[in-house]
Amino acid sequence: MSRSTPIIHKTRTQVVVEVLREKILSGDIAAGEPLRQSALADELNVSRIPVREALLQLEAEGLVKFEAHKGATATKLSVEQATELFELRALIETDLLAKAIPKLEDEDLLKAEKVLDELESAFKQEDAVSTWSELNTRFHTCLYSPADHPHTLEVVHGLNTNCDRYIRLQLLLAGGIPQAEQDHRELLSLCKNKEIDKAVELLRAHILHAAKAIRKLVAQQVG
Structure with missing residues (x-):
């Protein structure tokens, strides 16, 4: 049954x-x-x-x-808020990833790859914008969960909720989708190969690059 x-x-x-x-x-x-x-x-x-x-x-x-x-x-968009949120993400998520990579198993990586396929498909659909954040969070969660730091992961999810508007702004108005797709694929590959230092540096650059583009966009929006 x-x-x-x-x-x-x-x-x-x-x-x-x-x-x-x-x-x-x-x-x-x-x-x-x-x-x-x-x-x-x-x-x-x-x-x-x-x-x-x-x-x-x-x-x-x-x-x-x-x-x-x-x-x-x-809540109004704010350059200061965007800067704080993304700097926090860079600090916390890179630490989580470094702790998680040695514990990543094939099942975790397969789940991450499946979610990434869904995210890339959603990027190509105009009516799927509302799913981007959930799929992006699920992809990163697949990579972070093996660290077994549930409270830290909860903090990350809260930060992602607050970052959602800023991320959509960057992806939709700053042409951030191709870079995001490339970074995600490379990050997954580095995690598969257990290249901790390179994966951590890529994740940090991925988050801070988005933050730089977002600060510029928000400054234009509120200016």
Whole structure:
């Protein structure tokens, strides 16, 4: 008898979080735009309670900001924030990768390659932009997980959520896709060959190169 696929039940709050997160990350909700709970509740056909809970979760993710007398707004793009986020990623992710590579097994590498195939396919589809971040995170997670540092990996996932808008901006407006594809393939090859130092340096360069392009784009957007 085949195993049945488990049914995932989502609360109203989870659904609202996913809808609003995607709207913010895609730019449908502009940076600095007020997020009025009553209007969102009407639009999404829910009460204000799940909207309020969703906004609090998005605040924890760094995508929403609450201000006195103004309520919730979508977080604005910032050169300073982008710099801090990507420098943190470069520090933490390179350390994770260095610890993970000696423990990488064939199964981990096969999973990473499969996800990378999916990501490259998504890059070619205009309607798949919303999947880029998830697939990119899954690819890197395949390489980092063997380090067996779950709390550090959780921090990385949080950073990636906050970096999502910036990464999409770079990929869509700065022509970053070919470089990303090349870096990912080379990184996977270095991991297969257990070339720790080269893999770590490539990952650091990959993250910081993206950060440089993003800072330039954000400066233009907010300037």
